[in-house]
Amino acid sequence: MFTPGQIKFSIFFVVVFIGIMIYVYRKDIQLHKTYYKGSIWVLMGFIAFIAVLFVLKTTLKS
Template sequence: MLSTGQLIFAGLFVIVFTAVIIFSYRKDIKMHKSFFKGGVGPIIIGFLIFVGILLLIKFYVK
């Protein structure tokens, strides 16, 4: 089991880490737009197809 101090540390870590990631992304948003002109749509679709294939393989082998 985790102690109270460990749970507090984990909660604060998640909050601070998320805030830093959001701040960093907002700071670099112009650069992201110039490098990723196609958007994230094709990447999300590819990821979902990949996960779907893995699920099909899992149920087929089972």
């Protein structure tokens, strides 16, 4: 399905992309701590909302 060159390129691309993302995140970590200080609560609320929707769907289905 894929040629060996395409597979090598995709692996190279993923490794380089992840490396650049780690480098950029480490470079901006102080800004993240300053500007995104309560964002974990937003994430937790979103996950809880999705969990409630899933529970409602499964309970109302039967």
